[in-house]
Amino acid sequence: MKKSILFGWAVLVLGACGKIxxxxxxxxxxxxxxxxxxxxxxxxxxxxxxxxxxxxxxxxxxxxxxxxxxxxxxxxxxxxxxxxxxxxxxxxxxxxxxxxxxxxxxxxxxxxxxxxxxxxxxxxxxxxxxxxxxxxxxxxxxxxxxxxxxxxxxxxxxxxxxxxxxxxxxxxxxxxxxxxxxxxxxxxxxxxxxxxxxxxxxxxxxxxxxxxxxxxxxxxxxxxxxxxxxxxxxxxxxxxxxxxxxxxxxxxxxxxxxxxxxxxxxxxxxxxxxxxxxxxxxxxxxxxxxxxxxxxxxxxxxxxxxxxxxxxxxxxxxxxxxxxxxxxxxxxxxxxxxxxxxxxxxxxxxxxxxxxxxxxxxxxxxxxxxxxxxxxxxxxxxxxxxxxxxxxxxDYLYWEFAESDHDAQAIRSGKWKLLHIYKTNSWELYDLSNDIGEENNLINDYPDVVEKLKAYMEEAHIYDSDYPLEGEPLPATSS
Missing domain, CATH: 3.40.720.10 (Alkaline Phosphatase, subunit A)
Structure with missing residues (x-):
């Protein structure tokens, strides 16, 4: 997908929020x-x-x-x-x-x-x-x-x-x-x-x-x-x-x-x-x-x-x-x-x-x-x-990676780090302020934090057909 198309969507999604x-x-x-x-x-x-x-x-x-x-x-x-x-x-x-x-x-x-x-x-x-x-x-x-x-x-x-x-x-x-x-x-x-x-x-x-x-x-x-x-x-x-x-x-x-x-x-x-x-x-x-x-x-x-x-x-x-x-x-x-x-x-x-x-x-x-x-x-x-x-x-830092068994997304917002691992469709949440080694998954303990970071993930990611994350649905196409 051309960058101009990516940023057409990015401006619509992020412009009002001041992320760019x-x-x-x-x-x-x-x-x-x-x-x-x-x-x-x-x-x-x-x-x-x-x-x-x-x-x-x-x-x-x-x-x-x-x-x-x-x-x-x-x-x-x-x-x-x-x-x-x-x-x-x-x-x-x-x-x-x-x-x-x-x-x-x-x-x-x-x-x-x-x-x-x-x-x-x-x-x-x-x-x-x-x-x-x-x-x-x-x-x-x-x-x-x-x-x-x-x-x-x-x-x-x-x-x-x-x-x-x-x-x-x-x-x-x-x-x-x-x-x-x-x-x-x-x-x-x-x-x-x-x-x-x-x-x-x-x-x-x-x-x-x-x-x-x-x-x-x-x-x-x-x-x-x-x-x-x-x-x-x-x-x-x-x-x-x-x-x-x-x-x-x-x-x-x-x-x-x-x-x-x-x-x-x-x-x-x-x-x-x-x-x-x-x-x-x-x-x-x-x-x-x-x-x-x-x-x-x-x-x-x-x-x-x-x-x-x-x-x-x-x-x-x-x-x-x-x-x-x-x-x-x-x-x-x-x-x-x-x-x-x-x-x-x-x-x-x-x-x-x-x-x-x-x-x-x-x-x-x-x-x-x-x-x-x-x-x-x-x-x-x-x-x-x-x-x-x-x-x-x-507000957040965002990464995604699509390569064989390593397909994943990650986002950090303040002390919180959320990972989405596509192979297992699993989610992990860590408090980096006291768990820099990401040992204690808090995904079930802070639902409000998880929802906030998931929303940031949706805001940050724009689908690119050259690099779809594994398991990500294809975008809708007109008939």
Whole structure:
């Protein structure tokens, strides 16, 4: 279903209720336009960083970044898997409205307005380095037609499974690498998913190198750098070369730990990620632009259990229930750290519920852009600046996910979280204020709360024939 049709219904349903925000906060008028870097880890869990409780994996640079800025405890990804999560980030739409709602048909359309396009409109230089996953060369979703002046990395998310691919893509052209690979011959990854038989050039390191080169480039205008990195996602085709799927050049400080090899590799990947975030921050200092640069770090969804790892080994979801592909908190609640010297007070913690679709209006406030497109987001710039008294809050946050046995809807409103699991047509209600692990289903105890949240669900979801939730009735058709 076209987004214009979706929003035709959305405006009718939500317009009078004020759920779609169209104007910016007054706070935007007093903020100088900064450089902005948004770093997105891939499948990093809520509990994988030291600042979020991790005790075995070392992440000193990200922990220091949290001390230098603000750490959100209740930030949510756009979805529990890659493509729809990133689509919500780019378009400012939750999964009841976004055109991309799953890992299939994951191409942004020409009618989608992305935050990168917004930055371009006000004169920012825009760059993408890493994994895109929302459209390939020549499609309406290619980064170059979605607001990016330049890009480098992977366009296809299955291609991105392999950390030692035979090529990456830069501005529409293949960059051949000195790796030899074999490709999957069957299944969903046929002809795209691969594993290396000769490993020489590590894609993550090449992406970081390209990002640092971009930062070094002389320019007369501010920049937006989007860094959707691939670490610590697994190579799901790792079995093609009889290896586990946690590909990393070396195990570093974890080499001699008495841990399973995949777990050593996962820890090494996360520590490498941490070190490379540190390199980005150091570069900003070297260039003397750190005080005029907002840096954000987060993850696209919860931790995976692929490539030979067990998320319980490092307690990667912390106190949360569920992992990637679940709409429990462990699948969608993610770490979120922001640093902006002189603007964001150091060592700040916020429990404001926020989500990926809030980034579009937040950035709009920062750069003084008046949004004319619909968004499900609310700017949380006041919270970043320590002006919580003027912070607006969501009536609810909404997710849906349609993939095999995982079809579900979830909604959070205040302390309440309601899940609808389609396979069993069951409902679960949790009070997150004292049950963050979603252990005590209160569905029979608070009927008024359940009815209120069900009404919000109906308000938020617009049927899309490409991604019907399992068991959802087809819309009525005229005879």
């Amino acid at each position: 925000k169209k104007e910016n906060s007054e706070v935007s008028k007093v903020i100088d336009a900064p450089n902005i870097i948004y770093i997105l880890a891939d499948d990093l869990g809520y509990g994988d960083l030291g600042s979020y409780g991790q005790e075995k994996i070392r992440t000193p640079r990200l922990d220091q970044m949290a001390q230098n800025g603000i750490r959100f405890t209740d930030h949510y990804a756009g979805n529990t898997v890659c493509a729809p999560s990133r689509a919500s980030l780019m378009t400012g739409l939750h999964q009841g409205h976004a055109a991309v709602r799953g890992n299939n048909n994951n191409i942004l359309s020409s009618s989608d307005f992305t935050l990168a396009e917004m930055f371009q409109k006000v004169g920012y230089a825009t760059a993408l380095m890493g994994k895109w996953g929302l459209g390939e060369v020549g499609s309406t979703g290619e980064p170059s037609v979605q607001g990016f002046d330049t890009y480098f990395g992977y366009l296809n998310q299955i291609h991105a499974h392999n950390y030692y691919p035979d090529h990456l893509i830069k501005d529409g052209k293949k960059v051949l690498l000195n790796n030899k690979v074999i490709f999957a011959q069957e299944g969903y990854a046929k002809g795209i998913g691969s594993a290396a038989t000769e490993k020489n050039e590590y894609s993550h390191s090449l992406i970081i190198k390209e990002a640092l080169r971009f930062l070094d480039s002389p320019r007369q205008k501010p920049f937006f750098l989007y860094l959707p990195l691939t670490i610590p996602h697994a190579n799901n085709e790792g079995e093609l070369t009889a290896d586990h799927g946690m590909e990393v050049p070396n195990l570093g400080i974890y080499k001699n730990r008495k841990w399973p090899e995949p777990e050593k590799a996962k820890a090494a990947m996360i520590s490498l990620l941490d070190a490379d975030v540190g390199r980005i921050l150091d570069k900003l200092k070297d260039l003397k632009i750190d005080r005029n640069t907002l840096v954000i770090f987060t993850s696209d969804n919860g931790p995976h259990k692929e490539g030979g790892v067990d998320p319980e080994f490092f307690d990667s979801n912390g106190a949360l229930k569920g992992t990637k592909r679940d709409l429990y908190e462990g699948g969608i609640r993610v770490p979120f750290i922001a640093q902006w010297p002189g603007k964001i007070a150091p060592n700040t913690v916020s429990d404001l519920p926020t989500a990926f679709w809030d980034m579009l209006p937040t950035y709009a406030d920062i750069i003084g852009y008046s949004l004319s497109t619909e968004t499900d987001g609310i700017s949380f710039l006041p919270t970043l600046l320590g002006q919580s008294e003027s912070q607006k809050e969501h």
